[in-house]
Amino acid sequence: MRDLVSRYRGRMSSLAVVAFLGGLLEALFLVIVTGIAMALVGDESTIGPYLGQTVSTGVALTVAAVVLVARLAFNLVGVAISARLTADVTRDQRQVLSRAYLQASWAVQQAEPSGRLQELLTSFVTRVTNAVQTLTNAVTALLSLVAFLGTGLFLDPLSTGAVLVAMAVVGAVLKPVRLRIRARAAASARANLDFADSVSELGSLGLEMQTYGVQHRFTRTIDDLSREAAATQQRVQFLAGTLAPVYMVMAYAAVLAGVGVLSLVGFGDMAVIGAVMLLMLRSLSYGQQLAAASGTLTAAAPFLKGVRDTAQRYAAAPAGGGDRVPPSVTPLVATEVEFAYTADRPALSAASFRIDTGEVLGVIGPSGAGKSTLAQLVLGVREPTSGSLTASGVDLREVDRVWWSARVAFVAQEALLFTGTVAENIRFFREGIDDAALRRAATAANVLADIEALPRGFDAHLGERGSQLSGGQRQRLSIARALAGSPQLLVLDEPTSALDGQSEALIRATLRGLRGSVSIIIIAHRMSTLDICDRIMVIEHGTMTSIDTPAALRENSEFYRNALSVAGIS
Structure with missing residues (x-):
C-alpha cells in the first residue's frame, strides 16, 4: 500500500492535515458542549476555566456552533480529496496493467490464461480501489484519534495515558487475527483467478457444450468453482468483520476499568472528567474504524500484491525490437533458425531459407510440425533461440518495430x-x-x-x-x-481451412492478384490453396525437410506427394 500511494503523497498529506484539524475541531466542540452541560446542571452562567479563561454560556454556544460548521467544512474537503484519490488510483492502476500487458512480448501475452487480464482490470483493481478508499478512511480516523487523544492529554494526562496503554494492548491481542486474515485473503485471491480462468475457458466452448449435451456438467463445474471462491471469501469477511466488534468490546472494558479506578481514588473536577470520558468514548469509535480498516487492508494485501507483481512481470518482458531501419523487408533470410518453447522440446530447428520481393512461398506439414512457430518468427513476435532472421541484411531483433509493423501483415x-x-x-x-x-x-x-x-x-x-x-x-x-x-510481406496462417469452396476460390483469386507485388507466405493444409506458390517449404517434426518448386517437390518429397494424393490432385 505504501508503494501504491507514494505517488500521491501531496494528496495524502492534504488529507492528513484536513483530518487532524477536523479532529481538533470536533474535540473542541465536545469539550465546550460538556462544559455547557455541566454549567447548566450547576446553575452557572460561565464555563471554564480553559487556559485560565472563563466564558459565558452564550458565547460558548456561539463558538460551538461556529466550530461545528467548520468541522463540516473540513469533512467535505476530506471527502472530496478521498474521492479524487480513489478515482485516480482506479484509472492509474488500469493504465499500468493494460500498458504493461499490451507492451509485453507475444510470448508473455500468449502464455496468459484467457480472461486473466479482464479479471485483473476489473475485480482486482476494484479491490485495490476499495483498499485505497479504506486507507483514506483510516487516515481520517487515525488523525482524528490523535487529535482527540492530544486534547485528552491536555485535559487529564493520567486518564488519557491509561487509555492509550489499553488501546496498545488491544492492538497487540488482535495481531494474530490480522495475520490469519492475510493468509485467508491470499487463498481467496487465488480462488478468484482460478474461477475467472475456468469460466472464460468454459465459456468459449459453448457450441461443443450444446452439441454433446453436457450443460449439466458445465453447470456443476462452475457451481463447484463458485462455492470454493465464495467459501474463501466468506472466511476472509468473517475474520475481517470480527476485528471491529472485538476491538470495541475490549476498548469499552478498558474504559469501564478506568471509571472503576477513578471511583475508588476519587476525582473532584466533574467538568474535566466528563469531557475526558466523552473524548475517550468518541475516540473508541475512531479506534473501531481503524480496527475495521486494518482487517480490510489485510484482506486486500494479496490483491495489491497480485496487481503489482503482474504489472512488474509484464514490464520485465517487453516486446523486442531495435532502432535500425533496413532498406526493405526483403530479401528475408533465415540462417539455421531454431526455436524452443522449453529447453528440452525444440519446436523448429535448422530452418534456412530466403524469400525475395514478390515471391509466394507455401508452407506445409503435419499438425504440430512448427508451421505457426515459423510464422511468428517471420512476423518478429518471437525471437529465434539460435540462428538469425535478417531483412535486407539487418537482424530482425535490431529492426525498429514501428517500421516493421507498418510493412508486415498477418491473416490468422x-x-x-x-x-x-x-x-x-x-x-x-x-x-x-x-x-x-x-x-x-x-x-x-x-x-x-x-x-x-x-x-x-x-x-x-x-x-x-x-x-x-x-x-x-x-x-x-x-x-x-x-x-x-x-504491406511488403503478407503472412497467412491456414486462411481457407474452414471455408467453403466458393469462399476459398475468392481468396485464391485475391492472392493470385497480389503475386509479384507483395511477398507472401501461405501456411496451409489445403493443397489447392498453394497452386499459386513459386516455392513450397515442407516442415516435418520441427525440421525443414524440403524447400523447392512444386514440380521439383513432386520428385523429391514423399510428404508433398502424399499430400497431393490425399487432396485428390494428380
Whole structure:
C-alpha cells in the first residue's frame, strides 16, 4: 500500500492535515458542549476555566456552533480529496496493467490464461480501489484519534495515558487475527483467478457444450468453482468483520476499568472528567474504524500484491525490437533458425531459407510440425533461440518495430473482428488509412461487393465480433485489413481451412492478384490453396525437410506427394 500511494503523497498529506484539524475541531466542540452541560446542571452562567479563561454560556454556544460548521467544512474537503484519490488510483492502476500487458512480448501475452487480464482490470483493481478508499478512511480516523487523544492529554494526562496503554494492548491481542486474515485473503485471491480462468475457458466452448449435451456438467463445474471462491471469501469477511466488534468490546472494558479506578481514588473536577470520558468514548469509535480498516487492508494485501507483481512481470518482458531501419523487408533470410518453447522440446530447428520481393512461398506439414512457430518468427513476435532472421541484411531483433509493423501483415486462421463498423475493422486502429485505401483493400480482397451490399456500406455496424458476416466474409475482411496498410510481406496462417469452396476460390483469386507485388507466405493444409506458390517449404517434426518448386517437390518429397494424393490432385 505504501508503494501504491507514494505517488500521491501531496494528496495524502492534504488529507492528513484536513483530518487532524477536523479532529481538533470536533474535540473542541465536545469539550465546550460538556462544559455547557455541566454549567447548566450547576446553575452557572460561565464555563471554564480553559487556559485560565472563563466564558459565558452564550458565547460558548456561539463558538460551538461556529466550530461545528467548520468541522463540516473540513469533512467535505476530506471527502472530496478521498474521492479524487480513489478515482485516480482506479484509472492509474488500469493504465499500468493494460500498458504493461499490451507492451509485453507475444510470448508473455500468449502464455496468459484467457480472461486473466479482464479479471485483473476489473475485480482486482476494484479491490485495490476499495483498499485505497479504506486507507483514506483510516487516515481520517487515525488523525482524528490523535487529535482527540492530544486534547485528552491536555485535559487529564493520567486518564488519557491509561487509555492509550489499553488501546496498545488491544492492538497487540488482535495481531494474530490480522495475520490469519492475510493468509485467508491470499487463498481467496487465488480462488478468484482460478474461477475467472475456468469460466472464460468454459465459456468459449459453448457450441461443443450444446452439441454433446453436457450443460449439466458445465453447470456443476462452475457451481463447484463458485462455492470454493465464495467459501474463501466468506472466511476472509468473517475474520475481517470480527476485528471491529472485538476491538470495541475490549476498548469499552478498558474504559469501564478506568471509571472503576477513578471511583475508588476519587476525582473532584466533574467538568474535566466528563469531557475526558466523552473524548475517550468518541475516540473508541475512531479506534473501531481503524480496527475495521486494518482487517480490510489485510484482506486486500494479496490483491495489491497480485496487481503489482503482474504489472512488474509484464514490464520485465517487453516486446523486442531495435532502432535500425533496413532498406526493405526483403530479401528475408533465415540462417539455421531454431526455436524452443522449453529447453528440452525444440519446436523448429535448422530452418534456412530466403524469400525475395514478390515471391509466394507455401508452407506445409503435419499438425504440430512448427508451421505457426515459423510464422511468428517471420512476423518478429518471437525471437529465434539460435540462428538469425535478417531483412535486407539487418537482424530482425535490431529492426525498429514501428517500421516493421507498418510493412508486415498477418491473416490468422480464425478471422477475429471486434465490435464496430466495417471501416473500423479494416483500419484496425491505424492512422493514415483513408477511405480510398479502404476501397482498394476491399477490392483486392474480393469483399467490396459484400460491403456495398450492407445497409450502410463501410459504415455498417457488424455487431459483436462481426457476428453479422459469414465465415468467408469475415476472412476476406481480415485480408482487406492486412492489405489496407500496403504491406511488403503478407503472412497467412491456414486462411481457407474452414471455408467453403466458393469462399476459398475468392481468396485464391485475391492472392493470385497480389503475386509479384507483395511477398507472401501461405501456411496451409489445403493443397489447392498453394497452386499459386513459386516455392513450397515442407516442415516435418520441427525440421525443414524440403524447400523447392512444386514440380521439383513432386520428385523429391514423399510428404508433398502424399499430400497431393490425399487432396485428390494428380
